[in-house]
Amino acid sequence: METERCEKMSKSRNFSKYIAYAFLIIVCLIWAIPILFGITTSFRSQAEVVSSGFRLLPVNWIVDNYITILENTSTAPILRWLMNSIFIATTHTLLVIVVISITGYGYSRLKFKGRDALFFILLGISFFPAVVNLIPSYKIIDALGWVNTAWAMVIPGLAGMGNIFLVRQFMKGIPTELDESARVDGASDFRIFISVILPLIKPVLIVCGLFSFTGSWNDFLWPVIVYTDVDKMPVTAGLLLLQDIYGNYRMIGQLMGSAILAIIPTLLLFLFAQKYFVQSINLNSGIKG
Known part of the structure; x- marks a missing residue:
């Protein structure tokens, strides 16, 4: 039975x-x-x-x-656009890792008045639609003279609260006894961050770096607004321009070829780093006491 x-x-x-x-x-x-x-x-x-x-x-x-796509280096220099995107996305990602690691350490480890209130206020503000900030952001970029420069893409979004939240939650899974032990040995907060915390949060930093790279690479609306110089455009803004160049002549094959070339870098990134995307689901993969 x-x-x-x-x-x-x-x-x-x-x-x-x-x-x-x-x-x-x-x-x-x-x-x-x-x-x-x-x-x-x-x-x-x-x-x-x-x-x-x-x-x-x-x-x-x-x-x-x-062949037609690659030979067109005047009105649609797609190789230059790809190099621009690689530079912008890589620089943006490296700076993001620096900013969010330091900020996450401050919100999770340092004790100061109003720390949690400030964090949750900024987290709440981050839920506003990004389109609300387009005009103020453009005014700031224009005032700084960054229109048609890589800085217009690199600097905005460095302190994304989504990434900071991930790093903060990950750090909370690391026992504070490690900090106290290092402090007893005479280590400063900066030394604790560099020698103790930073090596342990490597997984979440890699995940945030991957998200930042793909987000910067795939960003479309912002580069269309801040770039008018064809040679300085990233590939996403360039693809819009290609619709006017090839679309008027109904060159569908060239349009699709350009789109395929644009996704190759992020596709390769995902293939080589897919295990870190899987790790991003688990926020509790830090060391538990």
Whole structure:
């Protein structure tokens, strides 16, 4: 009797597992097919794009679209745009790591009057839609003379409260006994931060760095506002310009090829650092006492 019951429960679990797998496969196909179609479209001729309708794979594979894209260094210098985006996103990410690590240490370890109140006030303000700050932010950037410069993309958003919240929560999982032990040995707050805390919060800093890099790379509205010089644009603002250049001539293959080139760096970043994206789900991966 007990054996039959176990067999029924096992069959029920297997059935649920199959249903879950089927659902995940369907969701994966819904997500993957448009991307695959976009990639294959970049290898089609314009005549095939217009005449063949929906066909997942091209009849004739060509690389002319990519050759045209890469040879256009005057009106649409996509390689320069990619280099601009790499510089902006990398610089922004490095500065973010410095700012949020120090700020998170202050909010989690240092004791001063109004610390928690200030933190939660700033956290609440961060929930306002970003579009509310567009005009004030542009006025500040313009007053500083940063329009059409990389600083317009690098500096804003360094002290994002989302990242600071993650670092603060992670640090709260580190026992304060480590700080006290170092302080007994004569270490200052700065020494404790550098020698004790910083090595332990490396996982969350990597996660925040990945989020900051992808966020800076994919930012679209802000670079469109602060850049008018074609040579200084990041790739997201450049893609909008390509719609005017290639879209007027219905060069769909060139548009798709440009989009594919734009996603390659972040795709490679995700492939090499996907385990850190998984770690971002767990805020309690610090050392527990």
